[in-house]
Amino acid sequence: MRLKSVWISEYKNLRDFTLTFDGDSFLDIFVGKNGTGKSNFFEALVEIFNFVFASTKRRSEISFDFDLFYEIDGDDVRVCCEGGQLQVNGANRSKIADALTPDNVIIYYSGHSDKITSTVDQYSRAYARRNRKWTGEEAREFISIGAEYKEMLLSILLMQPDDCAARRYICQKLGIEVTSETVTLRLSPPRFKHSDVEVGDVASFLWGAKGQSLVFVERLLNCVRGEFTRDSIYDRGQDRYTIRINLELFREEFAEASSSDLFRQFDNLKTLGMFEGLSIPIGLGDGRPILVGDFSDGQFQSIYIFAITEFFKDRNCITLLDEPDSFLHPEWQFSFLKQVEDIAATEAAQTNHVLLSSHSASTIVEANEPQIRLFEIADGNVSAVQRDKAAVVQSLSAGLITFSEREARLNIYHNLKNTNGPVLMVEGVTDEIIFETAWRKLYGAEVNRPFEILSAFSCTTLGRLMRSNEFYHDNQGRTIFALYDWDEAYNEWNMNHSQVVQNDVSRCLVKKRNGVDGYNLMLPVSEEHSCYGQVVNAATGEHYKSKSSFPMELLFRDAPGVGAHFEIDPTRPGDCQRFKGDKATFAKEIVPGLPPVAFEPARPVFDFILHTIGQ
Template identity: 20%
Template sequence: MQLLRILIPTFRNLRDLDIAFATHSQPTTSATDVPPKPIRSHALIGQNGTGKSNLIEALITIFRDVDLDRDAAFDFTLEYSIRGHVVRIEADTFKQKRPYVWVDGKVESQGYLLKNRELLPAHIFAYYSGRNERIEVLFQEHQRRFNQRQEITTDEVLSEQLLENFTGSESDIRAVEEAKRRHESRLKQAGDDRLRRLFYCRGGHSQLVLLACLLSDDPVFQKVLKNLHIESLESALFVLKEPYRLREKRRSGKFDEQELNEGDPRFWYARGNVVSEFLDKLWQVAWAPIEQEATKQIDFRGRNEKQKQLYLFVPSQEKLKLLGELIGSTDSFFRYAEGAYIGDLIDEVRITVKKRDEHGGKVSFTHLSEGELQMLTVLGLMRITREDQCLFLLDEPDTHLNPIWKLRYFDDIEGVLSSDDATMVQSESQIIITTHDPMMVGSLKREQVYILRRDGNRTLVDIPDEHPQGMGVTGLLKSELFGLSSTLDIETERRLFRRNELFVLSPRSPEENEELSRLSAELADLGFSTADFRDPDYAMFVRKMAQHRRFRKPVLTLEEQAEQDAIADSIIDEILREEDGE
């Protein structure tokens, strides 16, 4: 999966957006035998309000509407490559509601993509460091259909009552055929993916990701745990609750006979694969299941409700491994556990782990830092959903990370998506990250970075002139990527401007001489010596640059940066010409 180009005339604050994504980075060496390296990680940067998060939302909306066979929500053109094909989707809502589709240049339809789902990303995975209800709502329909599929069982095709009363008559044959059609219709509506195509990472996923890492021998999972200094599981208490939909049925007495026959009374008559493939196995390995009714606060207003709860205690790493073996694989464990979480059956998992640090001992999951949880969740989920041809959309995933983790973030991502498995295609999932942190982009090539900015009523996208690699944080902040005129604090910068202004002033009054001496002494204590002014060339440069007062502000636009650079170059050329003339 590789995005090639996206054009959006209008979406929220995006106007005339046009991004052509680079697919390969050119080698820095001049050797002709070094092939270009595929690019699968891109960073979107830009000031607040330039539309970075809106671009993430637009991409999710496009694929959501295609996957649900809906009308286009706005005009766009999206082109991407996948499994050796090039797909172009173009929406012009003035001409028709459904988008136009081309596959390898041949005109097709949105329905064609749904029939040939290998032409769509295996998963669109989205993460936002915080709460973003506008993004969350885009995933609700896929979540609803996922829940619906969990409860569809084979017995619903031909119920026991239908089979017991089957006489072979024409009416009974029609009843069987009708039951099959209803079942197939429900399956089609629910969707075919065991892990839904659109996946939004929520807070509760971090607990399940940690358990998946702990029960797996995958070296990538083990590396994630090592980075967090986690050695093994001490214990896990699964707190299950009666789902709202089943609680309402129980209270109103609306359970039908089929639901009572197929449902599991241990889990409030819930049914489907989540119960049979996960909760039943969890019951087998857990110690002493305990039932209780608890009063829970359900919102920030302090409103409470009574919930029937079930405690299932997994006492050790060995028991967790056994649970994984009973379910079949790490991926299956996560899918079924996540199904129980999304299906409102898991309220929380209280995890205690053993940590490798100077203190050692046991640490509760709730004591992990926000940064640790952020790295665990993102990298763990990327590994679990590492199927070929995925699109990962990460909106500011670096919020709580320390500088070391930020600097190696893209390297960690590459490690998570790589595999020693020769059957897996390595470079065909794409990651798009929005960020405001220069440390996040310090390891990237220029082809991987896109700078969003406003130009009147248009959204412009620029690629840096230089590679961010090797520039350092200060260089990045003062470059076109972030546009700071200086990395100094405003007060120190003000004093430097004033000192230089007084230095080039001639003649100076006694008060101005006294102010210059005072500022020079203060700045010398901070490491800004006036010794450089003894160099006549440098002194001349300062005098001439000091005349351009319009550049004395914290942030410069790209045009102002270019103009300042041009003026500086012209001053240097003038100084060199004067020296040559001498």
């Protein structure tokens, strides 16, 4: 199962919107700022597939026109609805054949969408009406995974064989292990009309259930170890069945059943209103017991994700994961995509097309795909364009994606693991680009740079890292330099437990942290620079500390041909200059075209680093 293209006439801010899916990867990733239309696109897909599923049973309606093209079991299917007329593979139809539709559309929505909720609720009510006999013969097509699935998902995962990838990852990430061979299933009366349970009356067992639901529960009874009767597992006072399933017997009984089959069986019980709970005793690595409610939202978010990819990897389905990594601990985000791919990227998994939206730069950094779809708004219209992954991540400073501080710190740790030797850390991505260019201009592209240059994505993150004993402990043997602009970043430069080792604005103010090879540098500003007065008081010779105004771009204010990128700052006295325009464009397109002499203001930074590391 794979989407090939979708066209939407008009849905919220999506107007005449077309998205084509190229390649054969089971996972497509979308990024973009809030309000660009990622979630609206997911909502529109839910509306479209709700229409498609409903159209297998009756003539249906939808509030916008669409053209949906997908492949299922090797056959191309085109479903189009324009002006109220349904077409299937080019022919007018009133209904759609079941064989031409996905088995499931699975929805995971980390935020809150009233539209998705109402659409899925509408589908669920219609499903319930069709199943008033509550035999459970019809499996649900729409499945929305939320908090009410917590206990079920975790328990079913832990009931899988030990070599199940999803089970292994969950146990590892949560630091848990199963502490009992008994799984407890609790069943309550169904929401539909049913019989009362009478002692000794076989026909009233399970409130008179029939069909698939009864067959499944009877198979579960085969997994109970020891003597019991159907009456002994029923509590008349609470009107509840409690079935204690032995894990070894369960795995034998359902050895031929896939994890997706098991999930659908339990989900049918839930849909009928009979499922009250499924619990398996678990403990931490030290043996202490832990309850489901003890896990954080972020920890359970990983359970949702891994359960979805495991339980539906062999079904013809579309899986919509809207920001599934939003609550994941940053340490998990780097390995998130690899784990999902390990679970789902099998031959059978090609039947499951996963669409994932994300704001997590940590996740995107680790994506295998060289191209990422970026939702953009131009002239009031939304489009989804292909962008190089590197370009998307590098555009962070332009606000395309927002790094949280924890994500930024983790990204730095990740990059440091893949490098060695001294490192210069700068505040932002554009600063990194500028100083890489400055080295090439001043020393030549053929000269090896004996240190790395990395972005910390903010001066706050940079300052906290340079004050962190743990950071130095994790990078023993490396000399760390941090470079700050002349503005509020001065407060980050001015760290405690350090000594000033160079007190010259034109050569870099430098502080060394006590006991470690960590150096904080302020951007050098020479007395000849036209903006020197924005840093140093000419009357006193003292600098303005955090009241200064000299960001990285001002290094080039005196270079020829760049005047259009600067303007007088009306918020400050004395005709102070400030940068105007796009930082990324300036760093990537303007700075590389400047002559080597324009980079001389940056040389003191390199001089200090080279002297310190003995080069």
